[in-house]
Amino acid sequence: MTRHVLSMVLRNVPGALARVVVLFSSRGVDVESLSLDPTERGDVSRMDVVVGLPAGRSPDQLVKQLSRLVDVKSVVAVADSARNQIGA
Amino acid sequence: MDTVTGASSLVRALEDAGCEVIFGIPGGTILPAYDPLLDSVNIRHVLVRHEQGAGHAASGYAQATGRVGVCVATSGPGATNLVTPLADAYMDSVPIVAITGQVNRSMIGTDAFQEADIRSISLPITKHAFQVTEPEDIPAVIAEAFALAAGGRPGPVLVDIPKDVLAATTTYTPAPPVPTPRVTPAANEIRRAAGLIASSRRPVFYVGGGVVRAGAAAELRALAERTGIPVVTTLMARGAFPDSHRQHLGMPGMHGTVPAVAALQQSDLLIALGTRFDDRVTGVLKLFAPNAAVIHADIDPAEISKNRKADVPIIGDCRDVLVSLNAAVRQAPVLTSWWAYLDGLRDRFPLGYDWPDDGTLSPQHVIERIGTLVGPEAIYTAGVGQHQMWAAQFIGYERPGSFINSGGLGTMGFAVPAAMGAQCGVPDRAVWAIDGDGCFQMTNQELVTCALEGIPIKVAVINNGNLGMVRQWQNLFYRGRYSNTGLSTHDRVPDFVALAEALGCVGLRCAEKSEVDDVIMRAMEVRDRPVVIDFVVGEDAQVWPMVAAGTGNDEIMTVRGIKPLFDEDL
Known part of the structure; x- marks a missing residue:
């Protein structure tokens, strides 16, 4: 299992969070932590998720699948090294 | 306002x-x-x-x-x-x-x-x-x-x-038009793809339903004819390239033709268009087309490199991609020995079927005759199972969208309501549902709708008295222990002719080879009501060729136990 950090911007509409979480569930993604925060713009929220993927599975596919969701405005996989720096 | x-x-x-x-x-x-x-x-x-x-x-x-x-x-x-x-x-x-x-x-x-x-x-x-x-x-x-x-x-x-x-x-207040962004295929990827195509020796167009959705059949044909490259069409793409075309090798996959499966397996370049490397096409993924480079064009970025890594990823609508490739490919590859190999397979392993030993009607024959007599201008729908595979194999499709079936989900009961919807959209075409006796019992209530609304679809029930595909797997993989696959429809429970009449349709029955053409022609003459034909066929016919689940495509069997690609050095 490898850990990856996803940083996303979601539309502030009912059901947006559910759609993201169901995608994790349908695609067999382990969620380690999840935080959702308002932004200065009222119409979007920021979401940070730490996910676990089976060894050898890159987060690229997951990023592309999340990008398909209408309510996901942007999604990036933050590099592990960057996360380590944040953690340090 | x-x-x-x-x-x-x-x-x-x-x-x-x-x-x-x-x-x-x-x-x-x-x-x-x-x-x-x-x-x-x-x-x-x-x-x-x-x-x-x-x-x-x-x-x-x-x-x-x-x-x-x-x-x-x-x-x-x-x-x-x-x-x-x-x-x-x-x-x-x-x-x-x-x-x-x-x-x-x-x-x-x-x-x-x-x-x-x-x-x-x-x-x-x-x-x-x-x-x-x-x-x-x-x-x-x-x-x-x-x-x-x-x-x-x-x-x-x-x-x-x-x-x-x-x-x-x-x-x-009328809504303003919603903008629909259209991605332009990346020029550098198109150039790389054109280069790979020109230098390939064993290329194949692996064509999926995306070509049908994009309305790109004409562009595909233009590129195929300019390059001379062979074409295979998946279950969702039947009709995207004419079955009568010399370069068409048929359908790949679990019940594909030997030449189509071999073309993918032996290929050095897969040109995958609007397709998603589904398990029913690839067999065991790590054994799929082991020596092929992959050009993968799809409108959905999430499909590219999902199952098989693409060497050249192209994101875009298949029509845009094919237009760009047509402009970029200047040199056709030399394919003489590739075609000699594929033509050899075509000669040795044509699609075919044996007549049942017990004298019963062959389901493949029935479906083949429907395709021949009704012709390529019609629309065909199918449920899911043996009849679906035979409809994909034995009807000649010449137009995109002329075969409508449930490919991904595999929904039994799809044929009758899908035919009803298709007929509403194209009232001037004949619409034939090729259905199984299992599927038909799931959704035949919509024939009432068809009868009352003036939607004159034709339904050919390929009645083998069983959940045929499940029975085939029980025969092959469960030692012939037929658990809960018999449907008693050969005992006329239900009686499909009587049921059809009760639903407001014309009901016909055929169990003899000599009557097949006549009953199809009689159905074609009915224009004011739906028609159901109960084709009583043998229960032992099986769908061949077959790549058994959990095996690689090289192990394709033309009949039980015969694996031409695996056993012979071709």
Whole structure:
């Protein structure tokens, strides 16, 4: 299992969070932590998720699948090294 | 800006979106919408007998016409009955919009009568789902739903509308056009693809349903003919390239032709167009086309490198990609020895079938004769199972969209309602549902709809008395222990001819080879009612060739135990 950090911007509409979480569930993604925060713009929220993927599975596919969701405005996989720096 | 009810706003928004037919059933919460529908001159409402039929009909309509199909159901059980067609349309990328009634806004979340949280239920099986909470939002939501369903990779979109939103007074303002962005295929990837094509020695076009959805058959044919490269068409792409064309090797996959499967396995370059390397095509993935470089063009970036890493990824609509490739490919590869190999396989392993030893009618013969007598201008639909595979193998398809079936989800019962929807979209074409006796018993209630609404589809029930494909697997993999696959339909329970007559159709039966052509011709002469033909066929016919689940494509069997690619050094 490898850990990856996803940083996303979601539309502030009912059901947006559910759609993201169901995608994790349908695609067999382990969620380690999840935080959702308002932004200065009222119409979007920021979401940070730490996910676990089976060894050898890159987060690229997951990023592309999340990008398909209408309510996901942007999604990036933050590099592990960057996360380590944040953690340090 | 006119003062209207939410329901009138809905109907006008549907008219503005170009909707001409709705398949649906009214009920408590959707009732307000049915009142203005009565006055609509642009929209025909087809009153189905089960919501599942409405959903598959919308899909059949969409696949036959290229337009967005629309189905309507009430809240609760009406909405949950749409789950299977939504999942089906999601897997096969079919643009449909499903409109469901919902309980009043104040009642949502109270376990009210006929309340179901259909928006949540549909999360993993729709492109998007809306719940309209303000009546003035209706026109914009409908416009966006249609644009989402049809745009990019097509798919189903749900619009859930509470009853009090439909009943409320609001204003109607036509929605502005919704922009649908179109990605231009990257020029550098097109150049790399053209270079690989020119230098390849064993290339093959691996064509999927995306070519049909993109309307790119003409562009595919142009590039195929300029380069001389062989073509295989998947189950979802039958008709995207003419079956009569010399360069066409047929369908690849679990029940594909030996030349089509071998072309992929031996290839040094797969040009994959609008296809997703599904397990039914690849067999065991790590054994699939081991020496091939991969050019993968798809409108959905999430499909590229999902199952097989693409050496040249091209994101774009297949028509745009093929136009660009046609302009970029200047040199055709030299394929003399490749074609010599493939033609050799074609000669040695043509598609075929044996007549049953017990003197019963051959199901493959029946389907082949339907294809020959009815011809390539018709539309054919299929359910799921043996009859579906034989319909894919033994009918010659010459036009994209002429074969409509449930590929991804594998939904038994798809054929009859899909044929109904297709016939509504293209009333001037003959529409034949090739169905099985198992599938037919799941959705035949829609023949009542067809009979009453003047939708004269033809249904060929390939009645082998069993859940045939399951029985075939029991024969091959469970030592012939036939657990719960017998359906007693050879004992006339039900009697399909009598059932057809009871449903308002013409019922015919045929069990003899000498009568097959006559009964098909008799069915073709009926134009005022649906026709059901009970073709009583042998129960032991099997679908060959076959790549058994869990094996590699090299182990394709032409009949049980005979593996030409595996056993011989070709």
